[in-house]
Amino acid sequence: MMIEKTPDGSLTVFSEKYQQHYHxxxxxxxxxxxVYLQGSRTHLHLAPKVLEVGFGVAMNFLTTLQDTVSRGVPLHYLAYEFDPIATETLREYTRQHPMFEHEVWQKLLSVWGSSFAFTLGEVTVDVRVEDVTQAEFPLTWASGFYLDGFSIAVNPEVWTPEFCQKVASSMQVGAHLATYSAAGAVRRALQDAGLQVTKHKGLTGKREFVTAEKVTS
Ligand SMILES: C[S@@+](CC[C@H](N)C(=O)[O-])C[C@H]1O[C@@H](n2cnc3c(N)ncnc32)[C@H](O)[C@@H]1O
Structure with missing residues (x-):
């Protein structure tokens, strides 16, 4: 795993397996x-329940934790990750993050490696180490969905129409999904799953991103 700096000063990791960066x-x-925190409107929610595919190196999680802690609202975070990176890499990668010393992050590092769930204060974290395509999602559960697999070219199973149906069924009415992928096939799959899809102009550099709202059950 190679840790690299990105233009905003934060770090990313290069995956040898997928030959892609995590961010x-x-x-x-x-x-x-x-894309994720604001795109899913989690930053406005008073008790967000976030479902994420996949947890990766926790940049989305730490950003969400930082937001909910600063707003003083509870957070329930359920994430799937079938290929957890080494604890030392995760520790190294997150060392400069403002939430590194937070008790939730330190607790997570101490149990990282296989599936776990814990609650500390107002934060519940549930990370399942399994192939998300085989997982049973809670129904009508998420207030925000972070769809963050690697690209459709190398990680196609988390972008299929069937998988997007499962994603949609896990979302509450009024929930928003966010994803960095603006691929036509992804947008169509989300639309066919009954979500109202919006493409956004590149707020992160030149890249477009997509949000999708569940408007009816
Ligand atoms: C782009 S990275 C996610 C970055 C992460 N959200 C973050 O904030 O650091 C994609 C992640 O999805 C995971 N993944 C891909 N396919 C998966 C699957 N079928 N089941 C579970 N996890 C999967 C990969 O192992 C990888 O860690």
Whole structure:
């Protein structure tokens, strides 16, 4: 695993397996904040329940934790990750993050490696180490969905119409999904799953991103 700096000063990791970076090369922290946190409107929610595919190196999680802690609202975070990176890499990658010393992050580092769930104060974290395509999602559960697999070219199973149906069924009415992928096939799959899809002009560098709202059950 190679840790690299992105233009906003935050770090990303290069995956040898997928030959791709874990985050936007225009700015990892900016992508987490603009695309995922704000795109899913989690930053406005008074008790967000976030469902994420996949947890990766936790940039989205830490950005969300920082937001909910600063607003004093509870957070329930359910994430799937079938290929957890080494604890030392995760520790190294997150060392400069403002939430590094937070008790939730330190607790997470101490149990990282296989599936776990814990509650500390107002934060519940549930990370399942399994193939998300085989997982059973809670129904009508998420207030925000972070769809953050690697690209459709190398990680196609998390962007299929069938998978997007499952994603949609896990969302509450009024929930918003966010994803960095603006691929036509992804937008169509989300639309066919009954979500109202919006494409946004590149707030993170030149890249467009997509949000999708569940307007009816
Ligand atoms: C782009 S990275 C996610 C970055 C992460 N959200 C973050 O904030 O650091 C994609 C992640 O999805 C995981 N993944 C891909 N396919 C998966 C699957 N079928 N089941 C579970 N996790 C998967 C990969 O192992 C990888 O960690």
């Amino acid at each position: 936007s090369s225009h700015g990892a922290q900016t992508q987490a904040r603009v």
